[in-house]
Amino acid sequence: xxxxxxxxxxxxxxxxxxxxxxxxxxxxxxxxxxxxxxxxxxxxxxxxxxxxxxxxxxxxxxxxxxxxxxxxxxxxxxxxxxxxxxxxxxxxxxxxxxxxxxxxxxxxxxxxxxxxxxxxxxxxxxxxxxxxxxxxxxxxxxxxxxxxxxxxxxxxxxxxxxxxxxxxxxxxxxxxxxxxxxxxxxxx
Numbered sequence: 001x002x003x004x005x006x007x008x009x010x011x012x013x014x015x016x017x018x019x020x021x022x023x024x025x026x027x028x029x030x031x032x033x034x035x036x037x038x039x040x041x042x043x044x045x046x047x048x049x050x051x052x053x054x055x056x057x058x059x060x061x062x063x064x065x066x067x068x069x070x071x072x073x074x075x076x077x078x079x080x081x082x083x084x085x086x087x088x089x090x091x092x093x094x095x096x097x098x099x100x101x102x103x104x105x106x107x108x109x110x111x112x113x114x115x116x117x118x119x120x121x122x123x124x125x126x127x128x129x130x131x132x133x134x135x136x137x138x139x140x141x142x143x144x145x146x147x148x149x150x151x152x153x154x155x156x157x158x159x160x161x162x163x164x165x166x167x168x169x170x171x172x173x174x175x176x177x178x179x180x181x182x183x184x185x186x187x188x
Contacts (some may be wrong), residue, residue, distance in 0.1 A: 001159025001188050002149070004109075004140055005181065006031040008168040011041055011084060014050035018177055023053050025178070026185045028160065031042025031075060031092075046072065058060040076105065092140075098130045101139050109162050110134070112143020113153070131156040150187040 005027050007015060011034050017029045027114050034101040039062045046069055049057060058073035059065060063080055066072060066087045066107060073089040074080070083091055093105035101108050113131075115123040124143070134157045150161055167180045 001154070001158070002028045002107075002140060003184060003188060004029045004031060004142075004160060004162040005167055006033050006142070006164040007161055008164070009034065009036065011037055011045060014174060016045050018174060019045075019049055019057070020053055021178060022181050023056055025181055027181060028105055029058055029073065029075070029090075031058045031060060032160070033075075033164075035061055035079070039065065045070065055089060058090065060094075070183065075096060075109070082180075095139075097134060098126065101135055105138075107138050107159060109142045110139050111141075111162075113141045114144025116143045119148075132156065135142050145184075147183040147187045150171075150184070150188065 003026065005022055007030065012018065023030060032042060032045060042062050043065060046054065046057065046065065046126055054069055055071040059077050060075045060077060061079060063084045063171055066074065066084055070086055070088045073081060073092060074087055075094060075126045077094040090106045093100070093103060093108040095108045095110045101110055102143050112124050113126060135167050136157040137159050139158055140160040140162050141158045145161045146166040153161060166184070167177055
C-alpha cells in the first residue's frame, strides 16, 4: 500500500527537512499543498529537497515551477486543471466522486473517505459498492485516514493512503510528525 503525505496549508520552516526524513522512512510521495503560498517560497522548499528525492514530490499549485524542476509531480485539482508543457513527472488528480477516479492520471486521491481531521465538517458517505468499483491500483484514500483506519481500507481496491490531519496538527513538533508517520507506515 502506497503512503502519501500531504503537507498542511501553511508551509513550515522545517518542511524540506521533514519531507526528506519522511521519504527516507518509507513514505512514497510528498504532496506540497500550499494554496496561499507564493512561488518563491515554494521554490525554496523544493530547492532544499535533495535532487534524488524531488521526483517523489508533487505540487498542487504553481505548476510553472516544472520549468525549473521538470521531474516533479503535479496534482490536478479545481485550481489547476491542465498539465503544463515540459512536465515530465507523475500526474495525480484530486477526486471527490468515484466517477472522477476513472479520468486520466497516474493515480488519484479520493476524498474524503472518512470525516476529515483537518477540515471540520468535511465528510462524504461513499457506499460499499462504490468503493468496491474503484479502478484497481489507481486510487489513494484521503480524508480522516489514521493508522487505526488503514485496516478498514484494505477491504477495498485502494492502492494506498494519503495522510494530512493525522500527521500534521497545529504546532506539531518534528518528533511528533515523524512518530505519526512511523505509526502509519507500520500499518502499511
